[in-house]
Amino acid sequence: MENKLVNAISDLSLRMRLIKSLQEEKSSSSNLSDRDFLLLEMVSKAGRMTISQIAALHSNVSESTISTTITRLWRDKKVVSKTRCPENQRVTYVELTEKGKKELEIFAEHQAVRYKALLKAMQISEDEGKMLIEIISRANNVFDSHLEKDKAASEIIKKSGV
Numbered sequence: 001m002e003n004k005l006v007n008a009i010s011d012l013s014l015r016m017r018l019i020k021s022l023q024e025e026k027s028s029s030s031n032l033s034d035r036d037f038l039l040l041e042m043v044s045k046a047g048r049m050t051i052s053q054i055a056a057l058h059s060n061v062s063e064s065t066i067s068t069t070i071t072r073l074w075r076d077k078k079v080v081s082k083t084r085c086p087e088n089q090r091v092t093y094v095e096l097t098e099k100g101k102k103e104l105e106i107f108a109e110h111q112a113v114r115y116k117a118l119l120k121a122m123q124i125s126e127d128e129g130k131m132l133i134e135i136i137s138r139a140n141n142v143f144d145s146h147l148e149k150d151k152a153a154s155e156i157i158k159k160s161g162v
Contacts, residue, residue: 012118016114016118019114019117020110020114023110023113023114024110032073032077032079032103032107035069036069036073036077036079037103037104037107039054039069039070039073040073040079040080040096040100040103040104040107041104042054042057043080043094043095043096043100044096044100044101044104047095048093048094048095049093049094050085050091050092050093050094051063051066051067051070051092051094052091054066054070054094055067067092070082070094073100074094077099078097078099078100079096079097079099079100079103080094080095080096080097080100081094081095081096081097082094083095
């Protein structure tokens with residue numbers, strides 16, 4: 001049963017990514033990557049983060065790579081602002097700009113369209129919907145327990161109020 005579920009989720013994921021790709025082709029979005037959007041979401045939820053805090057959430061990526069990504073998002077895409085800490089010039093704060101907030105809003109709107117299409121395609125009853133919410137909540141709780149082990153991830157989860 002587990003393998004069948006894994007395959008079904010994988011097949012569904014492929015279709016959802018294809019729909020996402022079609023949405024992106026039609027959008028005038030600034031061609032931000034999934035990692036870029038994850039970074040924007042983290043900063044949005046946290047409010048303001050240092051480059052070190054952001055890098056701590058990407059343990060397999062060096063802090064210099066994260067810094068380069070943030071500089072690109074700041075200089076080229078104009079979706080984040082960078083501000084030096086007055087007390088410690090080695091610390092740089094990252095916040096979303098209005099353009100970054102708008103990009104994230106468009107991303108969330110596209111995501112909502114995909115999820116609504118998924119739910120419509122699934123043709124679930126109200127009872128099945130309640131059951132699905134319960135199952136997803138249990139999964140989120142398991143993931144949260146794993147994320148609690150990472151201080152930076154835990155803080156974002158707490159601040160997001162999810």
